[in-house]
Amino acid sequence: MANNSSLLVSNAPLRRTINDRVILVQVLVALFLCTNLMLLTVFFMKEVFYTSMRYILFANTLLSDCVILIVTNILLSMSYFQVTTQMWLCMIFVAVSSLxxxxxxxxxxxxTLERYVAICLPLRHGELCSSHRALQLILIIHGLSIIPCVVVMLVFFIAVNFRVYNQYTICSVEMFIVHSWQGHLRSAISQFYFLIMCITIVFSYVKIMKVAKAASGENKKSTGKGLRTVxxxxxxxxLCLIQLCCPFIEAAVLQIDLMLFINVRYFNYIMFNLTPRCLSPLIYGLxxxxxxxxxxxxVLCGMCKNKSLGFTI
Known part of the structure; x- marks a missing residue:
């Protein structure tokens, strides 16, 4: 990626072209961050939200999206302006980004599994989806999420000399891929994760759909909303899965045309990095x-009459 970054900033006209796009990215990132922070503030204002697993997990996605937006934006800006940093600091940025x-x-x-339990196992929902279990689940989520990063970093630790950590470089995750098989391993782990996630969502959808067909009245409406959420x-x-394929597509396009590479990379970042991060506020905030x-x-400072804040699916 360092070589790609050099290509992107070596030509003045190209830099002016990208500059407008970088400004647009900053505006979008700022907009999404403000929205997420507003929703997080609302989350902590009502006990009914921070004592329910459903909303606790929602808040976790908001926090995660805020962190990834900030870190990727910093890395993008550093790459664009060719700001170098020491490898140890780059390692922290990449580890947080990967996590x-x-x-x-x-x-x-x-x-999705919480929705499955709520609709298909309603009598056990209170037991399985308590706020205490939600906190335990968040720890498990972070433990599972850090495994791909640990695999990449362990290989890097073994392969390089300690003097490398004091060297300055343009920071990117590719800096830590020292063997070609290491990149393939990282991709395989990611694809395995998303395969399990897809199977879980399909399983939940099928089970909820069966309940929806058998339900009637309010229950049918409730399960219908659950299906749409899934x-x-x-x-x-x-969108997240497609993001895994973006580096391979960009590498192939770079061999064809530099300007096409710039356009494709910009489109991928907007569509497959920023867009998934704005869907969570849409799904739960609206x-x-x-x-x-x-x-x-x-938002209206209490000027509108507040309705009862019960749980809805």
């Missing part, structure tokens, strides 16, 4: 009735 790149999709999978989670995971009324109440 939270997985936290969001793994949390989405956990949220479908939206699946769409988010699809679709969830209780959360929507709470947001509306606090």
């Amino acid at each position: 939270y790149n997985f936290v969001t999709p793994v949390t989405l999978t956990a949220m 479908v939206l989670h699946a769409f988010q995971l699809l 679709r969830d009735e209780a959360f929507f009324h709470a947001v509306k109440y606090y």
